[in-house]
Amino acid sequence: MDFWPEGYRCCVNISFDYDSNSALMRRAPLDIVAQSRGRFAPNVAIPRILDLLDKHEIPATFFTPGWTVDQFTESVEDIVGKGHELAAHGYLHERLAEISKEAEESVFQRGLEAFEKVGVKPVGFRAPYWLISDRTLKLVQRLGFKYDSNMMDSDMPYMLKWRGKETGLVELPVEWMLDDWPQFETHRRSPEAAYAVWKPEFEGLYELGRYFGLTCHPQAIGRISRINMLDKLLTEMKAKGDVWFASCKDIADWTRKKLA
Numbered sequence: 001m002d003f004w005p006e007g008y009r010c011c012v013n014i015s016f017d018y019d020s021n022s023a024l025m026r027r028a029p030l031d032i033v034a035q036s037r038g039r040f041a042p043n044v045a046i047p048r049i050l051d052l053l054d055k056h057e058i059p060a061t062f063f064t065p066g067w068t069v070d071q072f073t074e075s076v077e078d079i080v081g082k083g084h085e086l087a088a089h090g091y092l093h094e095r096l097a098e099i100s101k102e103a104e105e106s107v108f109q110r111g112l113e114a115f116e117k118v119g120v121k122p123v124g125f126r127a128p129y130w131l132i133s134d135r136t137l138k139l140v141q142r143l144g145f146k147y148d149s150n151m152m153d154s155d156m157p158y159m160l161k162w163r164g165k166e167t168g169l170v171e172l173p174v175e176w177m178l179d180d181w182p183q184f185e186t187h188r189r190s191p192e193a194a195y196a197v198w199k200p201e202f203e204g205l206y207e208l209g210r211y212f213g214l215t216c217h218p219q220a221i222g223r224i225s226r227i228n229m230l231d232k233l234l235t236e237m238k239a240k241g242d243v244w245f246a247s248c249k250d251i252a253d254w255t256r257k258k259l260a
């Protein structure tokens, strides 16, 4: 398989859905303890994550609701200042397929306005809960995004054709098994249990020369035992010597060059 830039056998993207307390503000505005868990991200997890990415010299993508940018601006500026990619992820972590057309358009608009404050025009979009409709895909195209990261039908990036038509978007597919939320939040599994799911998936994709995209949430992965596990996994990946670690934007650009 010679899909990737020369010298690289497979590709790894590490992404962080920087939700902070956005979903909780919408779902349970009176529950101040639940919201405090979201603030673990700017307070503790983001500095830890940025140090880890520095240590391994890995670029990452942070899918960030506009709310997070508005409330935790300095933290978001730290991320951008380190050269990581900031990409769109709703405003208050909305369930986009379940709100009105007008409400959905307003979510995108508010998100883009928040990003403007930190000087970023996002080129990528990942929906909260990976929940989108046909309408969402049309909006994403109309707003000029370059890639989408919601589908689960491949473990390679590809040009997204939808209902028989080219969308012009690159798709960077995802999977619940490569998401830290079910591991650590839904099922409260140990770091070792998550490692036991992720490591063989990486090894298999590495052998086949394919794409490993990991989705993490700062408030979940940022606890020290879990970030130490991620550190171990990244160390093993880097030791291969021919893994291309790239942001979603760079992978999307590369995919377009190869396939469009």
Ligand SMILES: [Zn+2]
Pocket (backbone or CB within 6 Å): 017, 018, 019, 089, 093, 127, 128, 129
């Ligand atoms: Zn999210």
